[in-house]
Amino acid sequence: MAMSENSLDLDDGNDDLRAVGDAVSGIERRASVSRLSQGDEASVEELNRAGARHFAKGDFAAAIHFFKLAAIDLSAVGAQANLGRCEIRMGQFDEAAARARSLVFADAHQWTGWQLLGEALAAKGLHAEAIEAYRRATTLAPEQAVTHRQLGVSLGHCLLLDEACEAFARALDLNPEDEGSRYQLVINKRHVCDWDGLDGLSEQLKSRVAAGIALVSPIDLLSEDASASLQLACATRQAERLHEDARKKTVHWERSSHRPSSGRLRIGFVSAGFGQHPTAILTSALFEQLRNSPVEAHLFSTGAEPVSKARERLMAAAYRFHQVSKLTPQTLAQRIRAEQIELLVDLDGYSRACWPMVYAYRPAPVQIAWLGYPGTTGARYIDYVIADRFVLPPSLAAYFSEQPAYLSRCYQSNDPTRIVPVPQSRxxxxxxxxxxxxxxxxxxxxxxxxxxxxxxxxxxxxxxxxxxxxxxxxxxxxxxxxxxxxxxxxxxxxxxxxxxxxxxxxxxxxxxxxxxxxxxxxxxxxxxxxxxxxxxxxxxxxxxxxxxxxxxxxxxxxxxxxxxxxxxxxxxxxxxxxxxxxxxxxxxxxxxxxxxxxxxxDVKGFAADFADLLARIAKHHRSGGRASNFLQ
CATH class of the missing domain: 3.40.50.2000 (Glycogen Phosphorylase B;)
Structure with a gap:
């Protein structure tokens, strides 16, 4: 995001909660404030800049310290807003909303308070209310590109995608270097089939991904006719970010008193789709077959949807069903390690709102990608990808960071127990x-x-x-x-x-x-x-x-x-x-x-081949073999 005299870049990289630059008011910029006359060494603007530096590093506690010093001057509206942004990122949503409302109450014509209120409401998932706050902010300060982008995000959450396109287009028009708005504009126009100007925007987005300028979720790049090499570059960049974030947070491992049953291979499957979702449609019959195999299938459900018939079926099929939607990535990693999972299968990749960071902690000795994400994860901590030689031929495998582990049949499992109902008439x-x-x-x-x-x-x-x-x-x-x-x-x-x-x-x-x-x-x-x-x-x-x-x-x-x-x-x-x-x-x-x-x-045959492949991977690992020299 571009810097200007009147704006400090507080962008923390979160697409849903893009941090807004501090709008340092004219009073703040020219005032040395009363503290300076008492011998203080920093101006409001300097304190704000110090807070912004810590904010950019993710050190919100330190940022708050500087913003609070700046906010002693009651006219320092920008410092108050930045305090609210720190509170949002520390999970203190109600405090941030209260701070925003106090700013709005003090001056309803000051856009900063409305913008902060929109951020706080969006953080609480109240996007319809956030839209109203953002609209007030954009009316008062129509030149603020970042507020239009935030408005677009909340409109998208409310499935008002055409209006979201308008907001992102306005943001990009105001700031042509706003990569977040370019990215969101492309994917939203794609969803509503608004192809006017989309080809050019898509090419811009891909060129920026290739240059390392734009950070794009790999799943969204699949719709943009991206080459296999560009998909790999995009995924690798995403995986490296996750890996770096994981390195900042220490995980303390503990072992469970529960021991694996004798002679069975303990496999963990992680997904947000263990319910009314295509993942469940494809895998339910497979997990039922694995009940009578040498495999213990542990299902770790990161989705929080209510219990349904599809979910109950999976719960009955699994050796053990773990509801982990309320765990953090770190505690989920600990849970997986405590269950002594030998092979961990990621069924999501970058496909859904899940926690791909959990694999960066390496909770299992061998980690495998399969089924949910149709591409490479680009992650050094994912060892294998389960595929077949048609969907992932050797010529394409060069653009995968994972070692292919091939099935002799189609890589996709299917459920032959589904009934095709008689529909209504044509x-x-x-x-x-x-x-x-x-x-x-x-x-x-x-x-x-x-x-x-x-x-x-x-x-x-x-x-x-x-x-x-x-x-x-x-x-x-x-x-x-x-x-x-x-x-x-x-x-x-x-x-x-x-x-x-x-x-x-x-x-x-x-x-x-x-x-x-x-x-x-x-x-x-x-x-x-x-x-x-x-x-x-x-x-x-x-x-x-x-x-x-x-x-x-x-x-x-x-x-x-x-x-x-x-x-x-x-x-x-x-x-x-x-x-x-x-x-x-x-x-x-x-x-x-x-x-x-x-x-x-043939789900019975698939289950046998699938279990055999997992057993061969486990045997290879136990013998000291690396994924790179796994023999098919």
């Missing part, structure tokens, strides 16, 4: 009775001009066909229909359905004829849903892990014809499939057969 969903239904139920953030262009060409080539999608956030559906109109396609041929509970959503595939996958960032769990629901998935495997998942599913399903090599092949396949009913019927019949015989949905 008419009930606004679909034509007899025409071909192309479907794409991927998230809107996976869409792009290239993917949509292929879909539109397929629609034009198959008379009467429709494209069936899930309703996205904000104005995304409206924008997609406008793009159809611009491509000389009746907007009514894009049919949108609200998101449904998984048990109902799975039945939608009975009405879908062909799933048209997205470029760059494939359907993953959604692809296996489609296949299990009887809908073939047409995809073009790319040069990154995230762009090869659907291809891996097709490959191991025994239907490689669904993997095409170019956009032209993609469109030609879709058009022929839509126009030749006999070919369409034959392919669907083959899909039904392959789901039974290919092994893709």
């Amino acid at each position: 008419q009930d969903y606004g679909l034509p009775v007899d025409a071909v239904v192309f479907a794409c139920f991927n998230g809107t953030f996976k869409l792009g001009r290239r993917s949509l262009d292929r879909m539109f060409k397929a629609l034009k080539g198959v008379p009467g066909s429709v494209l069936w999608m899930l309703e996205g956030p904000g104005k995304s559906s409206l924008r997609l229909r406008e793009m159809a109109r611009g491509a000389d396609i009746d907007p009514a041929r894009l049919v949108f359905t609200p998101k449904l509970p998984h048990s109902q959503y799975l039945g939608l595939y009975r009405h879908a004829d062909l799933f048209l996958d997205t470029e760059g960032y494939n359907a993953h769990t959604t692809a296996s849903d489609a296949l299990w629901g009887g809908c073939p998935v047409l995809t073009r495997p790319g040069n990154t892990f995230a762009s090869r998942v659907a291809g891996s599913l097709n490959h191991h399903l025994g239907m490689p014809e669904l993997n095409v090599g170019s956009d032209d092949e993609f469109v030609a396949f879709a058009i022929r499939y839509g126009n030749v009913r006999e070919w369409r019927d034959a392919l669907k019949q083959k899909l039904a057969l392959q789901c039974d015989v290919s092994g893709l949905f």
Whole structure:
């Protein structure tokens, strides 16, 4: 963030709580205040700068000391605000909110108090109230870029993504070097399918990531057509930050009196998705199979969602289910070490709001990435990534920091016990009775001009066909229909359905004829849903892990014809499939057969192979072997 005479940079790197520069008032800047006449050595501005230096280092207690000295002068509004920002970062949210309200009460026309109030409310998760405070601040001081960015963050939390885009765009317009606003603008525009100017912003973001200027969550970079090498650089930078943070906090290890049962390999699985989540959908049947294997599956749930049927199923399947959502990363690491976990499997990576820092403490001798994050962690403390040779070929493995541990089958586990329900009629969903239904139920953030262009060409080539999608956030559906109109396609041929509970959503595939996958960032769990629901998935495997998942599913399903090599092949396949009913019927019949015989949905076989792979990794480690010389 740029520094100026009137602003001290207090940015601590937190995207949700971007620290605001101290707005040193004119009175503060020119006053030596009464203390100086009594022989004090520092001015208010100097004290604020000293506090800001400690704030930047994360030493908030020391920062408070200097800000309190500066705040002795009652006119030092900026020092009061900075005290509040320190309180926020020390978890004293109520104190910060009270301080902000006192500033607002003293002068409702001073933007600093409103801004601090917005920060404090946002820290408490009260984003709707924070929005109102930020709006007051931006009205009083429209030139303050950081307040527009903070407003955008809270709007995003309230799923007001179109308004969030406006706020981030305003912040970036005021400060073109505001990397946080550029980053947030890209990902929010991606979600609402606002592609006006997005290509240029995306290229700017990627170039700044490559130069080490912008700090971006690796999961968000997957939607930006980033190369495997750039994904590795981004992930490595994130992992190094986590590692450095972990080094600052000592963890004291204790051993549990509970000992592993004889002859069983103790494996820990950590995820925020042990509930109503794709992780649970993919792994529940696997954990049930592992109950009768040489593996003790310990599930560490970092998610705080209420108990559901999906969660109860996992709790019953696990050797032991550990609810750890209230633990800190340090105490979670201690808990894992105390349970004497030998192999620790990260099911999240950078995919969700979880604690990837826990792995930097090295709570287990061997640490493995699998399933949840479709890319490299870039972390020296993650030893292996479980994959298959299609989704992670040797040419791509060079861009992974982890040693690949290959399964002979698809790396993705699946649940063959799921029932595909009989849905409502096509008419009930606004679909034509007899025409071909192309479907794409991927998230809107996976869409792009290239993917949509292929879909539109397929629609034009198959008379009467429709494209069936899930309703996205904000104005995304409206924008997609406008793009159809611009491509000389009746907007009514894009049919949108609200998101449904998984048990109902799975039945939608009975009405879908062909799933048209997205470029760059494939359907993953959604692809296996489609296949299990009887809908073939047409995809073009790319040069990154995230762009090869659907291809891996097709490959191991025994239907490689669904993997095409170019956009032209993609469109030609879709058009022929839509126009030749006999070919369409034959392919669907083959899909039904392959789901039974290919092994893709053979969870018993998967569990055996998975347990064997983990046992070989453990044996290799016990014999003193390193991940780098693990033999496949």
